[in-house]
Amino acid sequence: MTFQDVFTSSFLERVDAVPLLDMALALLLACLVGLFVVFVYRRTYSGVMYSASFGATLVALTLVTTLVILAVSSNVLLSLGMVGALSIVRFRTPVKEPLDIVFLFWCIAAGIVLAAGLIPLALLGSVFIGAVLLAFSARRNVDRPYLLVMRASTEEVARAAESLVRERARAASLKSKTVAPGCIELDFEVRLRGEDSALVDELAAREGVSDVALVSYNGDYLG
Incomplete structure (x- = not known):
């Protein structure tokens, strides 16, 4: 392999597989949606001590999911390899509050939909989900035991x-x-x-x- 072959490799040819503007827009929207999820989480949280690290996790999870789906959508072979790589990942951290699982899946779903280019669905769907959770939280606070x-x-x-x-x-x-x-x-x-x-x-x-x-x-x- 010569020095010139390095710059003509298939690896470098995939650098522009995802347009820079699309990537920046998707990550920006993912960050905004993640911050909105954190806002809803703080308003609906009913525990004793709010965990700031979990709020940061929600934003990071939305960004990471968007990043992965952008890469997968740009290459079919990469998507197959990604499925195999992620199948060996195991999470052992227990989730004590059942509602926290909803927020985790919400972030994952929002990241997937945003990376797929379905921006209205991601934004309007997140607003609707947030409104439903806030409504249930307001009802729960009124009937607090x-x-x-x-x-x-x-x-x-x-x-x-x-x-x-x-x-x-x-x-x-x-x-x-x-x-x-x-x-x-x-x-x-x-x-x-x-x-x-x-x-x-x-x-x-x-x-x-x-x-x-x-x-x-x-x-x-x-x-």
Whole structure:
């Protein structure tokens, strides 16, 4: 092989297989869609601590998927080799929140559609998916459950406190009751009327009630 053969190789002939303008436009749109996915993810996140690294992962996943599909669409043989190469990849990172899987697939699908040149489908589809997720999130926040834990000294005090909880809360369900000498612990799943948390102060002010705690949770900890 001569020095001239290097510059006439088939490898260099594929440099312009994907036009530079198409590549720049696809990656730019993929970045914008990825940022929109992160925005929806932050607005719909219901966990305790938001992970900034997962948000960066969503943007990077959209870009990487777009890059791979651009390469695959430019060469049939490359697409076959890519399928074989990706078939050996295994991901072992557990996904604790089921909704996170939706965002991962959303990024992959958006990257594929953008690289295929179906820009209106990618943009309008992402807006529609985001609107649906935001609507479900708003509904979930209105119906947010709380865990109310209180300790009463006697059975009479516990019954009176339970009556107050059922009267003031929009919905209340007794989850557990623990009886010990001189102490009765009641655990309720409650749904408040709006953001009214004055129920906690009213229970704590009652004679015979020693401790009252109101904790927000996602409804999965207790059956």
